Amino acid sequence: MNNIARIIKALMEIHNLTQVDFAVKSDVPLPTVRKYLRSEFNPTKKNIEKIEKHFELELKKILEINFDNLDEIEEVEFFYKKRLEKENAIYQELYQLENLMIDNYNGINSQYEKDNGTNFFEDLLIAGDEVEKLKNTLELLKKLSSDNKNFLKKDNQSLEKPNKKNFDDFKTSDKILIDLLKCLDFDIQVIEKTRKFIIKKEKSTYKMDSMLFENILMLLKKDVSDNFLKYLKILDIEIKDTD
Structure with missing residues (x-):
């Protein structure tokens, strides 16, 4: 999985978005989002900027x-935390200055523009946006780091499991899913x-070991669970609308 796939999946989880929701929010075409999630290619500069802007x-x-x-x-996390510390200090200084303007708006505002050559309120807005952007970036990085640790942990655990040699070796939920398939x-x-x-469907044939097959079943169960919950929420909204 390449980094853009990791990033999109993390953002979808953070904001509780489907692939369609992500495409709409980011203004990146849905077919392109799907290809990114399959790690088929890296994003263009234009699409990176779209994701950065909308998130x-x-x-x-x-x-x-x-x-x-x-x-x-950790180095990237340190870099962003130091930047956040610096930008937040600038924002707090401007915020305190804004409070002082209650008693002397014209004097303080004029002096600020004279000293800095910029508009105070534009600078305050920019500083606030920068702080929010860095907070969102750190939240994404924290999610990615956590997902990566969980993935490595599961990967190590799966290496310790012996390959299953027949269907009876699978747990009950996996057997039910296999029967459904x-x-x-x-x-x-x-x-x-x-x-x-060996898995066959129409004219396609796939071959894999039991660990990979079990991981696919695990992901499929998660998809079923997530989608079932999504439809329940939709149904709940429809019931409320008809009351």
């Missing part, structure tokens, strides 16, 4: 991170000698 954050350094390197992640015309077979799974 109010910075992506340049995050896109360059090697998430397998903890030191690199079979009902949907997926031909799923296991070669016990090699512990490989």
Whole structure:
């Protein structure tokens, strides 16, 4: 998974967005979003700027991170925290100056423009936006770092599990899902000698080991759960509208 796929998935979770929602909010075409999520290619500069603008954050350094390197992640986090500290100090200074204007608006505002050559309220707005952007960037970085640690933990755990050699070795929820897939015309077979799974659908055939197959089932269960909850929420809204 490349970094843009990680970023989009994290933003979708943070803001509780579907792929369609993300495409609408970011103004990036839906087919392009889908390709990014499949790590088929890296984003254009134009689309990076769109995501940064609509989610109010910075992506340049995050896109360059090697998430397998903890030191690199911490260095980027340190960089943004120091910037936030600096920008927040500027914002607080301007905010306090704004409070003083209650008693002497014309005098303080005129002196500020004379000293800085800029409009006070424009500077206050820019400083506030910069603080918010850095906070959003750090929130994204924290989410990405957490997701990466969880992924590595699960990956290590999966390496410790023995390959399953037949359907009886799967837990009950996985067996139910396998039966459902079979009902949907997926031909799923296991070669016990090699512990490989063969999956056929229409004219396509896929071959994988049991660990990969189990991980796919885990992701599929999460998708089913998330989508079922989404439809329940939609139904709840419709019921409220008809009362």
